[in-house]
Amino acid sequence: MLRKHWRAENILRDHGTKVTPQRVAILRAVGSARSHPDVDAVYRVVSRGYPNISRDTVYRTLAMMEEKKIIGSILFVGNAKRYDPVTAQHHHLVCTRCRSIFDFEEKKFDHLAPPSSSVERFKVVRTTVHVEGICYACQGLSRV
Amino acid sequence: MLRKHWRAENILRDHGTKVTPQRVAILRAVGSARSHPDVDAVYRVVSRGYPNISRDTVYRTLAMMEEKKIIGSILFVGNAKRYDPVTAQHHHLVCTRCRSIFDFEEKKFDHLAPPSSSVERFKVVRTTVHVEGICYACQGLSRV
DNA sequence: CATCAGATAGGGTTTATTCTTAAATAGGAA
DNA sequence: TTCCTATTTAAGAATAAACCCTATCTGATG
Numbered sequence: 554m555l556r557k558h559w560r561a562e563n564i565l566r567d568h569g570t571k572v573t574p575q576r577v578a579i580l581r582a583v584g585s586a587r588s589h590p591d592v593d594a595v596y597r598v599v600s601r602g603y604p605n606i607s608r609d610t611v612y613r614t615l616a617m618m619e620e621k622k623i624i625g626s627i628l629f630v631g632n633a634k635r636y637d638p639v640t641a642q643h644h645h646l647v648c649t650r651c652r653s654i655f656d657f658e659e660k661k662f663d664h665l666a667p668p669s670s671s672v673e674r675f676k677v678v679r680t681t682v683h684v685e686g687i688c689y690a691c692q693g694l695s696r697v
Numbered sequence: 698m699l700r701k702h703w704r705a706e707n708i709l710r711d712h713g714t715k716v717t718p719q720r721v722a723i724l725r726a727v728g729s730a731r732s733h734p735d736v737d738a739v740y741r742v743v744s745r746g747y748p749n750i751s752r753d754t755v756y757r758t759l760a761m762m763e764e765k766k767i768i769g770s771i772l773f774v775g776n777a778k779r780y781d782p783v784t785a786q787h788h789h790l791v792c793t794r795c796r797s798i799f800d801f802e803e804k805k806f807d808h809l810a811p812p813s814s815s816v817e818r819f820k821v822v823r824t825t826v827h828v829e830g831i832c833y834a835c836q837g838l839s840r841v
Numbered sequence: 842c843a844t845c846a847g848a849t850a851g852g853g854t855t856t857a858t859t860c861t862t863a864a865a866t867a868g869g870a871a
Numbered sequence: 872t873t874c875c876t877a878t879t880t881a882a883g884a885a886t887a888a889a890c891c892c893t894a895t896c897t898g899a900t901g
Contacts, residue, residue: 657815671801
């Protein structure tokens, strides 16, 4: 968990990584972002202080921080958009290892109501449950 | 909803689109897919019957079919992976128009249990609720 | 302050997706 | 059936996200 009163340097040190100016700038950029920045948004912010920083550094650093649980990310459903013959309401099991996706149906999940405070200005169209985990085929395999 | 006893031709005609052999083949490929095929998987299947079909045709056709609700797709969270300073369990409101993402917390959603039959061979790591809809800023805008 | 494992910059590669344009064709009209 | 035209398609180029490669540099330790 990222806490504002921790200095970025300490967070990095406590996770056993080298503390470089680029990493500090990247962590601060993510930590102070209001929305969910994508890699390029982080890159643009950090570039103001480090005009020569490489995009690859931003990619590597964000991946490292996610790996070490310093930051989180929204589940990435795969590089390719996936289509589905089923248009009825259903939910998904997503294997985070091989990115296979399995459907399941659960009527109880079809109309989950988020806290009213969070959706008072948001027009809800559909609610879906994403279950992340490891599929059977991947359970026997080593974790790469 | 795609129904097996409807002929692909009729489905297309009923939705007011021209019926071409490529479209019929694409619709059949999606309709008979067991998993969630991505564009390239559909392309590979259809290529067996139409060796010269263009990838672009598959992209365009799938997008058209989704637009007309002939098929569905899994929520696409954006082209770029998005990072988040919050690592605690939380859920998301996703604006399908501008792709903004908003967090919300709801303890009740943190440990939703899918039907045991669907996860008996799946090792659950995390359960997340994705609420799709239109954010406040987009509600006043026309639908493009 | 010398060393070196690990990090960076810069550029190239891969892959998904979209665009461009000329040729082909579905479906309605004659 | 044949013709006409708006749509659709094929092919390849263009764009963009993400990742890889390598020479160079540097933070942290002794």
